[in-house]
Amino acid sequence: MNDGVPPPIAITAAPTLIPPMSLRHSSAFSHGDIYIFDITANQSNLIVSASTHEIKLYNPSTLAINRVLKFHTDTISQVKAHGENFIFSSSKDGHAALWDLRTDGAPVQTYCSARKDPLLSFDLNCAEQILAAGTELNDEMYEAYIHFFDTRMAGNASTANNTAVKTFNESHSDDVTQIKFHPTNPMRLMSGSVDGLVCQMDISQEEDDAMEVVANTEASVHKIGYFGPQAEYIYALSHMETLSLWMSDQADMIHNFGDVRGVSNPGLGLTVDYMVDCQYDPITQRLFVLSGSNE
Template identity: 65%
Template sequence: MNDGLPPQIPITYEPALIQPPLALRQSSAFSHGDIYIFDIAANSNNLIVSASNHQIKLYNPQTLAIKNVLQFHTDTISQIKPHGEHLVMSSSKDGRVAVWDLRTEGAPVQVFTAPNNNPLLSFDLNLSESILAAGTELVEYDASIHFWDARNPTKLMSTYAESHSDDITNVKFHPTNASRLMTGSVDGLICQFDLTDMDEDEGIMVVSNTGSSINKIGYFGPQSEYIYCLSHMETLSLWNAEDADAIHHFGDIRGVSQSALGLTLDYGIDCQYETESGRLFLLSGSNEGNINILHVNATSLQLCQVLSGGHSEIVRSTCWDSRRGILYSGGEDAKLGLWTANALQETIPLQVASASSRHGSPLQARSEGKSARSTPY
């Protein structure tokens, strides 16, 4: 008998895994009133924030001073991603993926529109920057993955409509294989595809049934050979990407809350793989606004640090450059938090790897030619 309580997940306290520790350096209000922050991303020059009023705001990443406001979407912004130093991409329930050139004012430089303006919940651009994929909400019994030629917003290459039976919450291309795609859904399935010939039946490689509505998925490991999965039921599981076998089910991560360690864990935010150390970290939060950073071992968790004082309500998103010792946070209190390592010098800029640093970007070249706890979805 376990009287209905989740099994206790083994946890230890290992503060040495994050040294020097992070501390709140600055807090800023996104806006006033009943508005909360959905998503946070960053490149070297901008902190990029989306919120429930359909706005995207750009901030100075060191001072949190407002730089610009991007307004285009007419419904919930489901995801934002920087692309290189000058481009930002955003998807929305208005059925569009917008590409913004931050060097220009006004409208996006490209817009990809889903058939029938079906609400888009997730998107990604593959490694070769040739395919844009986006997942939809369930509409009239169909949840689809749309594929566009990234060089031509009017060219819809294919649509997959058979693999998922509910909202597609995650679309992730493999970090090193431009033809490999992973999707996650409220139906509990993680599907992996080979897009060599863009045929859905032939392209589906493996399917993992997590048994829970999927909130966040991502690749990790030296060759991106593993997958983490956070569910809307606040469970965490690890999977083998090649054969879809489960490595470990942690179960309900709220079971790790321990007052003796100052840890209250009410929900998961996301996981992050640190390539330099090979470590996977779980970022989680408490209903009071604390942020917990935990190292994920094969069958246990290690608490590294609890960040407190930056938020008073649920934290929806974080953006963490662990190598540089900088973390941004945003939540339902409409506040932005800037956390830095104690030894961080004020004058050192944020460094974030970008696609454009690897090779020329067709998206960027095109734009340069034009101008010299409810779920967010």
């Protein structure tokens, strides 16, 4: 009996797993007190957003700036590369944007709700026809929203592009921090929130009938994702640095690892201060936790 306390996580040392590292190139995003918010990449660019509300594209070999993208007027909450030619971004200014790197200037498509609700997260479904975006809690309405946009109907930066075709407002009671579509089912969506809930829903239904399963992580959700050969599992990372694994169809908990900072072992050179995200390797069928240290 362990009285519900998860067993300790085994820690092993693999000195040759990560070779010695040294700084090869560096590049300052800008001068002054600037924060980097998000970073992603494709083969041609390192894509970085920061507190200047800009997105900069860097040459991955030299870190020379290839391009600067300007459109958003508030914090850029997320950026994603979509192949070599496209970038999606979302912002607290209420807009999500699609950039075609083969063109110059403004985004080629923008998505915005009627009230311009601040966007914290988004994802594109596998059919590339629906973009879903999660919002901050509306303090006046006491609602947090998931807006759905039809990518075939979006406007450009100069149009009144209030193109949300559907909105869910009852799934969460606080900021919607994560939106993830199922990798093969275009109608299955998972959302995570500061309210601690991870919801999986069938968005072909109206909200009252859409909910399939709800997992209560009991902690503010930071990152979520599907993993497994058939995407049959869910991971959930919290802002309190906890990690839990769930079955996606029943929301049965597989394991709660608790605060992963407890796995730190300075004697082995392992110190975990925070988690970044998880990455699933379909070849080895292993889930890797990406963590960081303040040292």
